[in-house]
Amino acid sequence: MKALLVGDIGGTNARFALWRDNDLHAVQVLATADYSSPEQAIEAYLHEQGIARGGVSDVCLSVAGPVDGDDFRFTNNHWRLNRTAFCNTLQAQRLLLLNDFSAMALGMTRLKPGEFVEVCPGQADQARPALIIGPGTGLGVGTLLNLNKHWMALPGEGGHVDLPVGNAREAAIHQHIQGQIGHVSAETVLSGGGLVRLYQAICALDGAVAQHKTPAQITEAALGGEPRALAVIEQFSRFLGRVAGNNVLTLGARGGVYIVGGVIPRFVELFLRSGFATSFADKGCMSGYFPGVPVWLVTAEFSGLLGAGVALQQVLAH
Structure with missing residues (x-):
């Protein structure tokens, strides 16, 4: 079974994790300045997890800014993204882009005591x-x-x-x-x-x-x-x-x-x-x-x- 990947991309850091059993696994934080594109950062993350290209079926990324159309330009770092090119590069079936505060809002449904x-x-x-x-x-x-x-x-x-x-x-x-x-x-x-x-x-x-x-x-x-x-x-x-x-x-x-x-x-x-x-x-x-x-x-x-x-x-x- 192929993996599911989630990411939360800010101006300085990009956080990635595998989504399994309705929870986060193998969370890793990468510096956006160290990579030329989100695809490159994700491939580095997947390599660390021992997952080859094509091993992820679906990806959801939380991104800062209005999400509309096939192209997205990150407002607070140098990255750009094209949905079709992204899926082709990573051999993924689907990319879901989510406004960062929409993701943050949904995250409130998973708060635990002490958080x-x-x-x-x-x-x-x-x-x-x-x-x-x-x-x-x-x-x-x-x-x-x-x-x-x-x-x-x-x-x-x-x-x-x-x-x-x-x-x-x-x-x-x-x-x-x-x-x-x-x-x-x-x-x-x-x-x-x-x-x-x-x-x-x-x-x-x-x-x-x-x-x-x-x-x-x-x-x-x-x-x-x-x-x-x-x-x-x-x-x-x-x-x-x-x-x-x-x-x-x-x-x-x-x-x-x-x-x-x-x-x-x-x-x-x-x-x-x-x-x-x-x-x-x-x-x-x-x-x-x-x-x-x-x-x-x-x-x-x-x-x-x-x-x-x-x-x-x-x-x-x-």
Whole structure:
């Protein structure tokens, strides 16, 4: 029997695994910079697993960006992909491409105890949509629907909505950033690079000289108790609350909110003590909509890969 392969491809790393018995096996992480194409990286992975060319029947790859047509260009690395050429090169029967946050959404269906932390208490309504939102290299937003034993993930570009403003301080931050770059999307602030931009804006408004240049430096300073870095983390968390709350109202997402991505897990305790929950529910006459909507911070390592496996499993079952 031929193997099934799943992959989760980001800007820096590509994660691959075999999908067997409805679970991941032989997970391996490869640097995208070391390979000229996804086919070359996959062949290297399969060689490590002792699988010859033609030994894989079906492949599902989670990729960043809109998936449409036969050609796909990765938005955050140098790779390109053509479905037909890909299948011919690897002698595979089928290639399923999945938006990365659709895969991430499907991965939420496979969370295990210890892979998430409660941020806001509540009871998920399984008949309603769930929101998946994640600050990382960018800001990903996805929607998960439970359709009677079948999961559907809706792709979108929700990270590029306008950054919401809730008070005078936030308006001043927005105005400062807008003066530098023009349109201010949610991703402009709610991402790794956005954390630096937010820090620079706050320093400028406070008349202070920026001391830190990377997200890691800002996070480290905040964890060490530096007041301005702490203020940046607090404001970042509040902006995330506003964006997440807007999405909950738009989607009717009483199925809960899953916060994913690589940024928040670097300062979990600060985030849990932040004003996220207050800003999340700060919706005027609709603030009463939010009590009971659960929010979780996800710390699972391979949710995108698992989601690719869930998607492939569902396709093969129909």
